[in-house]
Amino acid sequence: MKIKAGAILSSIRIDRSSDRKISVQLYMGLRDIILSGGLNGGERLPATRTLASELGVSRTTALDAVDRLVSEGLLESRIGAGTFVSHTLKDRVPSSARTAGPEPKQPLRLSPTAVQANRLFADRRQLPHKSQAFVTALPALNAFPMAQWARLSARHLRSDRDAVMGYGNSFGHPRLRAAIASHLNATRGIQCDPEQVFITGGAQQAFSVIGSMLLDRGEKVWFENPGAIGARNAFIACGADLVPVAVDDEGINVADGLAKAPDFRLAFVTPSHQQPLSRVLSLSRRLALLNAAETANAFIIEDDYDGDFYFGDQPLPTLKSIDTNGRVIYVGTFSKTLFPSLRLGYLVAPQNMADAVSGIFSAALGGVATWPQAVVADFIDEGHFATHIRTMRNHYKQQHEALHHHALGLDTSLQIQRASAGFHTVGFFNEPGRKEEAFVSAAAERGLTLSGIGRYCLEPIERKGVVIGYGAASEAEIRSGVETLNALLEQT
Incomplete structure (x- = not known):
């Protein structure tokens, strides 16, 4: 048990720079060891003094972690004897053994519709999960009246x-x-x-x-x-x-x-x-x-x-x-x-x-x-929604105009269309041989988020191009994004 206890303690890592409490880190480390079969049902856990001394934490921290595992039923505390892994886990097969077994003979059966x-x-x-040029589907989150909402x-x-x-x-x-x-x-x-x-x-x-x-x-x-x-x-x-x-x-x-x-x-x-x-x-x-x-x-x-x-x-x-x-x-x-x-x-x-x-x-x-x-x-x-809609309508109109203003000198091989609503539009390629996926990938390497029109198609259409979102980007990001687009069009 001493040999196993030493191995257990050496496998637990405490990151003191983490925002997560040390007692939580210790709890999670011990929990992973128990559930992965490092300690079997009925085996004794090292004393909390040993845990605290070997890991350089306070005994209170060690007690907090152990008490949490006891409350979850993974550990059992016996007065005068110590703390043991729950007997309910005694016959459990470790996860490594489970994954090493043969695959089920019958494949998973889904419905024909699925x-x-x-x-x-x-x-x-x-x-999209980040506001930048030229993501679509994201509104201008930084313009939302969070104080009123809160x-x-x-x-x-x-x-x-x-x-x-x-x-x-x-x-x-x-x-x-x-x-x-x-x-x-x-x-x-x-x-x-x-x-x-x-x-x-x-x-x-x-x-x-x-x-x-x-x-x-x-x-x-x-x-x-x-x-x-x-x-x-x-x-x-x-x-x-x-x-x-x-x-x-x-x-x-x-x-x-x-x-x-x-x-x-x-x-x-x-x-x-x-x-x-x-x-x-x-x-x-x-x-x-x-x-x-x-x-x-x-x-x-x-x-x-x-x-x-x-x-x-x-x-x-x-x-x-x-x-x-x-x-x-x-x-x-x-x-x-x-x-x-x-x-x-x-x-x-x-x-x-x-x-x-x-x-x-x-x-x-x-x-x-x-x-x-x-x-x-x-x-x-209370009228906040109507005010917000009016504000954002003007904002998106300004962003739309900013996109077209900065695109005046854009390479003519990409023709950005005017929109009459919302916060995205499309740009059509004037060169029939240009590939949407390659252009989107090249843009992503330079920090731009675009989507090819073909991604939205059930069957291919003749015109190729990209979807350009302008609502979630600042004017500076729009200007920089257009400059990057121009460089891409010239280089590819």
Whole structure:
């Protein structure tokens, strides 16, 4: 035991420069030794005085670590005898022995839908986590009014514990549902009752709920090509047959969709600011899409992820606002208007679909955290949200203009397009031989985050280029980023 104890002590490393408490480091070191089979069930642990002396820590620190392991049941303390590894671990096979054994004879069996989905899923590991040029999907986090948010959060965290910590309404916080309905009516022209608004854990969950509710495996979904990757994966997971529908200067090409799949069950569109090409769906196309859905007895998902950030005096009407036949399911998110880690989105169901959605939410979904919903409701009701939207709309417009100002002298082999909303646009290559992936990789080596348009495509399109985000970057970063782009274009 003395030999084993010495080996145990020598394997524990205490990092005094770490932010983690020394007692926690010692606890974790001993825990790893026990769980990995370094000490077997029934074996005695070195005395706390020995642990403290050999590791150069106080005995109090050693006692804290051992007491924690005793409370977790990994150690047993016997008065007058010492501390021993729990007998419940006596017959446990060490992890090294487990991993050395033979593989199971039968391979893992997944459902056919899951097998197909895993084969078709698009990679989403490129979601941005750092604000810089030219990330997409991240709002300007440094412009968020954190002081107001903290004040409202503190108010709710000090309120009744049942409201803060208990189960909430599976449909969403009633005040937030009412606040969203009021906001949409005032700013997006959508007349809806709070009972039609359902709170989700982000837009992605909304897409999954809609897909599971409306789609049987193999049913056809019109999908913008190129189009939003997260929504694509949600419908793939539901077993949908995605139909790539071309996008041109007027948005989704309805005639192309009708030629490929007139019997579609669902259409997914981003009409206010096409993802990723930044086009706005023309009014004639909006009406054509609504007519096509009515003829096919299909539904339309309108993803209005950043429609609040339009640059003109007034945006075009939302699809939902001109839908007279209950065909449009409107989806919004606070990931762009507030911040992504909030993980709050919502869907607005047609009046005749609200009961069906209510049934799914009440039976199969537990709802999202209550207190952040209450904070967002106050943020909207007290006027902070409207002020923030106006501020960010102006900010993104300025960033958009800064991008184009600094791009005036850019090599003509990359043509950056103007956007009318949001915080990203695209740049098209004028040289047909240039490779998107190689250009994106070269940019990453120089500290720029870009995405190739091809990454968003269900099937290849003729024009190649990159998606350029400007919302999360400062003007200095935009200027430096354009200079780096120019050097890349000249060198590659």
